[in-house]
Amino acid sequence: MKNSTGNNKSSPRLMNPESEFDMNTEFGLPGNATRRVMFALDIARECSDAFSNPKIEAILREALNRIWLKLLTIRSYVMTRNEFAVFNFFQDLNLDSTMAEIATRARAIYWDQTYGNSQG
Template identity: 35%
Template sequence: MGGNADYIDGYGYTSLQRALEIARNSEGGVDQAITAFLERKLGELWARLQAQPNTYVLTKDEFALFNYYRQRFGNSEIATSAIKRFWDNYQGS
């Protein structure tokens, strides 16, 4: 039933893009359920990047998530390389 979506209490089945949209448009703070979902997805993504720091190419959704939290990674070489690889491989939609 969920497909590429996870169940988030209070939101039902929610895709990563939808969760990011909710977070970006939240006034007065982001709901904890959305924050927890995004943090979990970010942790999973960061683990993939650390496992393949020179080869992993972000998907469009992963790039959007990573960009939302970009400041957290400062001048990390892994982060900078991942962003460069994304743009080097981006095909548009």
């Protein structure tokens, strides 16, 4: 996916792990923030130039950074449905091989835990 400047989305920049973060909440944010993230995601899905709005971009990138922090902290972390939606929205990020492997594993864990192992 391309951003408003026409460039491919860059690799995720991880947030400062010392900032306020709650592993037990969706996106590691206070509960009421989930609505804001999902509203921003809806706008980004519907509007091709949504990333020209710095608030939309900041909300979604912060949510993505917090998802990555969970995935890097807990190897078997199962994303919530909303986290997976945001993570999947950014599926075209340029990732190095290690991060790509983590992303692939995270998607597989989500699908297996949500819909069961289809091999089974």
